[in-house]
Amino acid sequence: KQEVTQIPAALSVPEGENLVLNCxxxxxxxxxxxxxxxxxxxxxxxxLLIQSSQREQTSGRLNASLDKSSGRSTLYIAASQPxxxxxxxxxxxxxxxxxxxxxGAGTQVVVTP
Amino acid sequence: ETGVTQSPTHLIKTRGQQVTLRCSSQxxxxxxxxxxxxxxxxxxxIFQYYREEENGRGNFxxxxxxxxxxxxxxxxxxxxxxLDDSALYLCAxxxxxxxxxxxxxxxxxxxxxx
Numbered sequence: 001k002q003e004v005t006q007i008p009a010a011l012s013v014p015e016g017e018n019l020v021l022n023c024x025x026x027x028x029x030x031x032x033x034x035x036x037x038x039x040x041x042x043x044x045x046x047x048l049l050i051q052s053s054q055r056e057q058t059s060g061r062l063n064a065s066l067d068k069s070s071g072r073s074t075l076y077i078a079a080s081q082p083x084x085x086x087x088x089x090x091x092x093x094x095x096x097x098x099x100x101x102x103x104g105a106g107t108q109v110v111v112t113p
Numbered sequence: 114e115t116g117v118t119q120s121p122t123h124l125i126k127t128r129g130q131q132v133t134l135r136c137s138s139q140x141x142x143x144x145x146x147x148x149x150x151x152x153x154x155x156x157x158x159i160f161q162y163y164r165e166e167e168n169g170r171g172n173f174x175x176x177x178x179x180x181x182x183x184x185x186x187x188x189x190x191x192x193x194x195x196l197d198d199s200a201l202y203l204c205a206x207x208x209x210x211x212x213x214x215x216x217x218x219x220x221x222x223x224x225x226x227x
Contacts, residue, residue: 032214044218100169103155
């Protein structure tokens with residue numbers, strides 16, 4: 001059974017610092033890995049999806065890497081801003097590339113001005 | 114392009130009652146999944162529908178049931194509500210098949226059971 005872990009559970013950084021968020025998974029036979037952002041009480045916003053054949057994916061200040069063999073993905077957010085404050089979740093699908101998503105518990109990020 | 118929408122936004126029910134939550138998937142998406150998210154936790158998979166058929170179910174009791182309609186919108190029904198059913202319910206749609214892997218989430222329905 002796939003298990004997804006995110007460490008740390010919470011993180012506070014001053015504005016301008018780079019953010020590094022970690023995600024680990026127990027079964028390396030994944031189809032893809034998706035990173036989401038969630039604001040308090042809101043739905044999930046998809047940030048990046050990395051296919052199993054990719055090493056990394058970039059969008060603006062966001063860069064996500066994937067190392068299947070070690071069961072790890074890292075989300076980097078460059079030059080953090082107060083607007084980046086949110087909970088970040090990673091998820092991998094089971095039973096197909098668009099199947100049931102197994103989520104980590106998330107990392108709550110606070111960027112202080 | 115319209116994104117995933119959910120209704121209602123908030124709902125308060127009494128223990129033992131029944132509730133129906135609704136989801137309209139993104140245009141062109143034939144797959145809908147439902148998730149339950151308790152406070153401080155990641156979303157937990159309830160079930161998925163693909164072209165109106167259930168296509169996988171998580172560890173939830175039968176009082177959680179669903180439907181997908183020909184236009185690919187979906188409903189989540191919960192009978193005999195319990196206090197622990199209080200959570201944010203999220204709907205996600207995806208193109209399914211060869212249409213792509215990314216799943217897109219709606220804003221959620223906050224259910225409170227008293």
